[in-house]
Amino acid sequence: MTTPFSFDLHHTDGKARTGVIHTPRGDIRTPAFMPVGTAATVKAMMPESVAATGADILLGNTYHLMLRPTAERIDRLGGLHKFMNWDKPILTDSGGFQVMSLADLRKLTEDGVTFKSHIDGSKHMLSPERSMEIQKLLGSDIVMCFDECPALPADKTRIAESMRLSMRWADRSRTAFGDRPGYALFGIQQGGLEEDLRAESAEALQSIGFEGYAVGGLAVGEGQEAMFGCLDYAPDQLPVDKPRYLMGVGKPDDIVGAVKRGIDMMDCVLPSRSGRTGQVFTRNGVVNIKNARHADDPRPLDENCTCPACANYSRAYLHHVFRAQEMISGMLLTWHNLHYFQEIMAGMRAAIAGGTFDAWERDFHATRAQGDIEPL
Numbered sequence: 001m002t003t004p005f006s007f008d009l010h011h012t013d014g015k016a017r018t019g020v021i022h023t024p025r026g027d028i029r030t031p032a033f034m035p036v037g038t039a040a041t042v043k044a045m046m047p048e049s050v051a052a053t054g055a056d057i058l059l060g061n062t063y064h065l066m067l068r069p070t071a072e073r074i075d076r077l078g079g080l081h082k083f084m085n086w087d088k089p090i091l092t093d094s095g096g097f098q099v100m101s102l103a104d105l106r107k108l109t110e111d112g113v114t115f116k117s118h119i120d121g122s123k124h125m126l127s128p129e130r131s132m133e134i135q136k137l138l139g140s141d142i143v144m145c146f147d148e149c150p151a152l153p154a155d156k157t158r159i160a161e162s163m164r165l166s167m168r169w170a171d172r173s174r175t176a177f178g179d180r181p182g183y184a185l186f187g188i189q190q191g192g193l194e195e196d197l198r199a200e201s202a203e204a205l206q207s208i209g210f211e212g213y214a215v216g217g218l219a220v221g222e223g224q225e226a227m228f229g230c231l232d233y234a235p236d237q238l239p240v241d242k243p244r245y246l247m248g249v250g251k252p253d254d255i256v257g258a259v260k261r262g263i264d265m266m267d268c269v270l271p272s273r274s275g276r277t278g279q280v281f282t283r284n285g286v287v288n289i290k291n292a293r294h295a296d297d298p299r300p301l302d303e304n305c306t307c308p309a310c311a312n313y314s315r316a317y318l319h320h321v322f323r324a325q326e327m328i329s330g331m332l333l334t335w336h337n338l339h340y341f342q343e344i345m346a347g348m349r350a351a352i353a354g355g356t357f358d359a360w361e362r363d364f365h366a367t368r369a370q371g372d373i374e375p376l
Contacts, residue, residue, distance in 0.1 A: 079139030275334030
């Protein structure tokens, strides 16, 4: 018998929550940060290395995988888990955000979005039904509804039209997803920074019914203050007994602020992208290893970190291999960043469970404030 998908909420501290999402491929401890494996790989990392950082789940990208190597090929080869050698849960986004970013290369209708591939210019169509088909072929454990996400700022009329289209697509996504025991479909709340539109979207999604709910349409240019302002009410509009996922966030202080406001899951390319460009996140602030000040520095990136980069290499070495454009640079710096992000999540889970989240948050910000945030 297939293990059902379920969510157990264990503790709350203010609005912050900790619990466990149960899936047939394993449990996901929340709050959870999901490293992004856009093209069936977390760049510069082996799957075993990603797991060693503490990640319980990865994110895959519908848009990129449908274009290359194609969902049909991945299905023939045994599904995304086997293809990329990751036996834990995988969440795939719907492709809607990437299609939005194509701007001049897309045409939006009620049926879906016709667009040209950024790779070779070939023409493709994504609809709620096709997005569900692709994610099923991939074998995703958590599937996201197909939605339309306007870039901010936008006027309220445009945001309302987009949100209501996304709600119609959410209904079609639910129908196309069907009955799949052990798998989950998440609805995506839209509505920009408008509280009434967010409430309308949340009501529409709950009337359809989903295994989890995402707060979409943020981290698209509105800034942290506006994002937090929205998160002060948006998670509260969603069911208490279902996972809440904030899409595409973010920097360490974004993540902590989101959890403080009731978010359970997050993803972002930042730790891996920054690692490849020499930007390193530490408990004492941001280090830019490319800077000359590190050329003779024998210290580790973070003396309290146990990742391989900090345990075995000096800042001087990491500066050298970055400047020399050696592949090991991106590998070590990405490993450190992912390790640090997972340390943040573990720290928050323990603090929420112990009823000390406010004190943990104060210490988190105070420690970072004492650090030296370097220029790029």
